[in-house]
Amino acid sequence: MAKEGIGAAVRRREDSRFLTGQGHYVDDFNRPGQLYAYIRRSDRPHARIRGIDVSAARNAPGVVAVYTGEDLAADGVGGLPCGWQIHNKDGSPMAEPPHPVLALGKVRHIGDPIAVVIAESKAQAKDAAELIAIDFEDLPAVADVRAATAPGAPRVHDDVPGNVCYDWHIGDLAAVEAAFARAKHVVRLDLVNNRLIPNAMEPRAALAECDVTGNYTLYTTSQNPHVIRLLMGAFVLHLPEHRLRVVAPDVGGGFGSKIYHYAEEAIVTWAAGKLRRPVKWTAERSESFISDAQGRDHVSHAELALDEEGNFLALRVSTLANLGAYLSTFAPSVPTYLYATLLAGVYKTPAIYAEVKAVFTNTVPVDAYRGAGRPEAAYLLERLVDVAAMETGIDRIALRRKNFIPPEAFPYQTPVALQYDSGNYEMTLREALKAADYEGFEARRAEARRRGKLRGIGISTYLEACGIAPSKVVGQLGARAGLYEVATIRVHPTGSVTVYTGAHSHGQGHETTFAQIVADHLGVPYEQVEIVHGDTAQVPFGMGTYGSRSLAVGGSAMVKAMDKIIAKGKKIAAYLLEASAEDIEFADGVFRVAGTDKTKTLGEIAFAAYVPHNYPIEELEPGLEETAFYDPKNFTFPGGCHVCEVEIDPETGVTRVVNFVAVDDVGRVINPLIVEGQVQGGVAQGIGQALLEHAVYDANGQLLSGSFMDYTMPRADNLPSITVGTESTMCTHNPLGAKGCGEVGAIGSPPAVINAIVDALKEFGVKHVDMPATPEKIWSIIEAHRPRLAAE
Amino acid sequence: MYNFAYHKPASLADAVKILSADPEARPLAGGQTLIPVLKQRLNKPSQLVDLAALGLAGIKVSPTALTIGAMTPHAAVARSAEVRKAIPGLADLASWIGDEQVRHRGTIGGSLANNDPSACYPAAVLALGATIKTDRREIAADDFFQGMFTTALEPGEIITEVAFPLPVEKSAYEKFRQPASRYAMVGVFVAKGPKGVRVAVTGAGQNGVFRVPEMEDALAKSWSPDSIAAIKVSPDGLVSDIHGSAAYRSHLITVMAKRAVAKAG
Incomplete structure (x- = not known):
């Protein structure tokens, strides 16, 4: 292994930049003559707009322009497009109500943008926005999915009856019903997957300019600048791609929330064109709470049928998924193909049926958030398996082992569309239990009891799917985009390398790992590899970063492009060394005539290619630069086992996570430091979801947790030291064998935490605790069971 | 934040004068509540009167009282050997108000004058039966707290120090x-x-x-x-x-x- 090649624990090269304040984020960009935009947003969950008077705002000091939805509509600005179409059970397409950039006629959630003020300073824009007089007629609002689907519920969109965007299903209902009919045991569970607010460290921002020739540049906090260019250019502003450059520079975290095309990007770009001056918008944190797409928010009923020995016979799931007030870019895919297709988990359940009703409510739109659908599936399944163990009396580990898909069964076709290529669930389970000292747990429980604490241990053996693909299949499932990735490898004349990748790094450390792959594959020193990303003017059309796809898909595109470099290099070497190309071998950066000491280094080959004085110019073009587009054959399937140990203070209900072990099979590991960091961060978010985080709306759609004063972000002292173990079964269909590690932490951990809490409370006969397991919730459970305990 | 005039008077009398003359003026102590409120545009004072230059910070001990100047930050109370000795519970309380930054800016006088229903200091002041001294009088803790964000302070009245009776067992x-x-x-x-x-x-x-x-x-x-x-x-x-x-x-x-x-x- 090269010192800084694949598998080496190289420190992140981007960190010195970030830690010394030298990162360059969107808000750090300033252009001459720049103006500032401030968005006036709805403070009402649902209202008709009878009139907007912007005259006072227009006359306020420093104000250059004030625009409303009608101004944009009059100029032909389109609505925000949705990138995925789901079909109903009956084959009809989902409801796709308009999503105007600025509200037209109605506001539908707190934070819905109504008007924009553009002024010489941010303070002036903000002052003037307060002068906009809006004549609202409040309408009844609904925030909860159950209430939104009840008869007589207020309608979020006039032409969407029952607020149902789609009523979708997957699986074989008849087979499932037959299996339930002959089941020995049926276990049932109702559970809620709590809504989360992403809260990336860097708030969203957008800065647009339009030059004298009508060429636009948009700097934006995006995980996928090409997607933004396409969606905004083609559907919203009708700008051709060659006149629109989108740059996503350093971006401070996304977790999914920066995938989507947001109104503010279109507003500043359009306004920059109108005013011919640069326009910048930067979200305040309180705006992030009400304008970044939120995550999760499912209400589900699940049933598992088992035979006498505990073999799973069938799974039946019914889910209501909250979409918020409008369809965010990829929202429809999350509770369907990223959720229900994962319900087999790591188990060989032969029959599965799931139905999902996606529902509009007067809340901030919901879309993919770290894990996106897969955490919801893993949580449901891993909770249900624990309930099954409890109700059948079979040990929860034994029950899992009995139902695991065994290593020899791969490739394994699930009853819900996916085909798993590889995995070894027994291995990750075994390693996790060992690392967590599962065997010694009862002694720790007894010791905690002597201190007056309730200690519990929980596990989850989860599975997820990354690198969503292939394009043809996702197209059939409703995606309105391809899901390949692109890379250009440019070998410079003296042999250093620049990589242009369509993946985007906003915390993942691509500048390090991608350089390691190139160093390994081309035998170039790591320091001589530069990674460029996030600029449509430099990088070919790529799809960006989400769903843990960067390495499995983006890295594979790089390998494919490097293979082209090597193939061309062999031809050049053959010419220079007077041998046949078939006889040239390439290893460690050196081309060699097999079995001889005749060699040329990659640098020599590159120089020959750029200074082609002695070069097979008749057969080969000069230069050494190759581009590859890689469309995967399948998803990748990381999985593993998380073990969580908690202690509950029965007097206060406070749960403390005292130990956490994550053993994840992420396929080939490029950089173990970065994998561990990704897992640690994901687990922190998962523990946050399980214990702390909750976007709380009241029944009328008012957000009650609209700031860090009420939305409980996990802090360092909420988390234990997390033990991360990594196992690797290789992905069989991509050249790196990589599966992805960005989301495993957030997917595997919530059920492990709740399973541990239920275990800690088992003497109270508790079957389930909904997330977040707040102190009051736990205390109430203990309180409710106290009289019974006293009676016993 | 809306615009406001900023003053940093050098004498208590000047501070009281500005505050008494303008009902829209607000005193600024450590600012750990007021500044966030201003940033959120939830308050629109005409003038801010910074109390930092009035010499109101400091801790004194006598046989009968521990006296803490109104502008003494929480961190100073927390690490004061005199406080730890005389009233350990008070030093402990100050040591885990907010976070490190808040403890180095926030003051006992600011906390009491604001009387946030979830602030820590009011509990100590009431339980220890402290006396709140102002530019014009002394107020017993039992009379001082008058409900959520409400105190016995008159418009323009400034807390100067808080006296905790000793010995505390x-x-x-x-x-x-x-x-x-x-x-x-x-x-x-x-x-x-x-x-x-x-x-x-x-x-x-x-x-x-x-x-x-x-x-x-x-x-x-x-x-x-x-x-x-x-x-x-x-x-x-x-x-x-x-x-x-x-x-x-x-x-x-x-x-x-x-x-x-x-x-x-």
Whole structure:
């Protein structure tokens, strides 16, 4: 292994930049003559707009322009497009109500943008926005999915009856019903997957300019600048791609929330064109709470049928998924193909049926958030398996082992569309239990009891799917985009390398790992590899970063492009060394005539290619630069086992996570430091979801947790030291064998935490605790069971 | 933040003059509540009168009182050897208000004048029977706190120092922090000193800090956690929000009080 090649624990090269304040984020960009935009947003969950008077705002000091939805509509600005179409059970397409950039006629959630003020300073824009007089007629609002689907519920969109965007299903209902009919045991569970607010460290921002020739540049906090260019250019502003450059520079975290095309990007770009001056918008944190797409928010009923020995016979799931007030870019895919297709988990359940009703409510739109659908599936399944163990009396580990898909069964076709290529669930389970000292747990429980604490241990053996693909299949499932990735490898004349990748790094450390792959594959020193990303003017059309796809898909595109470099290099070497190309071998950066000491280094080959004085110019073009587009054959399937140990203070209900072990099979590991960091961060978010985080709306759609004063972000002292173990079964269909590690932490951990809490409370006969397991919730459970305990 | 005029007077008299002449003017102590409120445009003062140059910071001890200047930051109280010796519970309380930054900017006078119902200091001041001294008079703690964000202070009146009567035999503070903000969801200060045995609760009451006479009586008879274990404060009048119902807060008052008594030894 090269010192800084694949598998080496190289420190992140981007960190010195970030830690010394030298990162360059969107808000750090300033252009001459720049103006500032401030968005006036709805403070009402649902209202008709009878009139907007912007005259006072227009006359306020420093104000250059004030625009409303009608101004944009009059100029032909389109609505925000949705990138995925789901079909109903009956084959009809989902409801796709308009999503105007600025509200037209109605506001539908707190934070819905109504008007924009553009002024010489941010303070002036903000002052003037307060002068906009809006004549609202409040309408009844609904925030909860159950209430939104009840008869007589207020309608979020006039032409969407029952607020149902789609009523979708997957699986074989008849087979499932037959299996339930002959089941020995049926276990049932109702559970809620709590809504989360992403809260990336860097708030969203957008800065647009339009030059004298009508060429636009948009700097934006995006995980996928090409997607933004396409969606905004083609559907919203009708700008051709060659006149629109989108740059996503350093971006401070996304977790999914920066995938989507947001109104503010279109507003500043359009306004920059109108005013011919640069326009910048930067979200305040309180705006992030009400304008970044939120995550999760499912209400589900699940049933598992088992035979006498505990073999799973069938799974039946019914889910209501909250979409918020409008369809965010990829929202429809999350509770369907990223959720229900994962319900087999790591188990060989032969029959599965799931139905999902996606529902509009007067809340901030919901879309993919770290894990996106897969955490919801893993949580449901891993909770249900624990309930099954409890109700059948079979040990929860034994029950899992009995139902695991065994290593020899791969490739394994699930009853819900996916085909798993590889995995070894027994291995990750075994390693996790060992690392967590599962065997010694009862002694720790007894010791905690002597201190007056309730200690519990929980596990989850989860599975997820990354690198969503292939394009043809996702197209059939409703995606309105391809899901390949692109890379250009440019070998410079003296042999250093620049990589242009369509993946985007906003915390993942691509500048390090991608350089390691190139160093390994081309035998170039790591320091001589530069990674460029996030600029449509430099990088070919790529799809960006989400769903843990960067390495499995983006890295594979790089390998494919490097293979082209090597193939061309062999031809050049053959010419220079007077041998046949078939006889040239390439290893460690050196081309060699097999079995001889005749060699040329990659640098020599590159120089020959750029200074082609002695070069097979008749057969080969000069230069050494190759581009590859890689469309995967399948998803990748990381999985593993998380073990969580908690202690509950029965007097206060406070749960403390005292130990956490994550053993994840992420396929080939490029950089173990970065994998561990990704897992640690994901687990922190998962523990946050399980214990702390909750976007709380009241029944009328008012957000009650609209700031860090009420939305409980996990802090360092909420988390234990997390033990991360990594196992690797290789992905069989991509050249790196990589599966992805960005989301495993957030997917595997919530059920492990709740399973541990239920275990800690088992003497109270508790079957389930909904997330977040707040102190009051736990205390109430203990309180409710106290009289019974006293009676016993 | 809206525009405002900023003053940093060098004398108490000048500060009082500006504040008394303009009902829209606001004093600025450590700013740990006021600045965030201004940033959110929830308050629109005409003038801010910075109290930092009035010489109001400092800690003095005499045989009968520990006196803390109004502009003394929490961190100074927390690390003061005199405070730790005279009233250990007070130093402990100051050591876990907010976070490190808040403790180095926030002041005891600012906290008391604001009387946030979930602030920590009001519990200590009430339980220890302190006296609040201002530019014009002395106010007993029992008279000072008059409900949520409401005090006995007159317009333009400035707290100069807080005097805690000594000797204090026992003192301790326990709090259950609201998980998101980390403010006191329930904070209980227990004390035994010149003003007797007193128990004060912050964070839980709809009208701010309050005393619990039943617990005081029980502790006066027997200073032990067990003696108050069965005493419940009625949920009526307690705060109920997304972090905890009134019933839960009621329960936590007893738990925190027991723990404070145990901590006081």
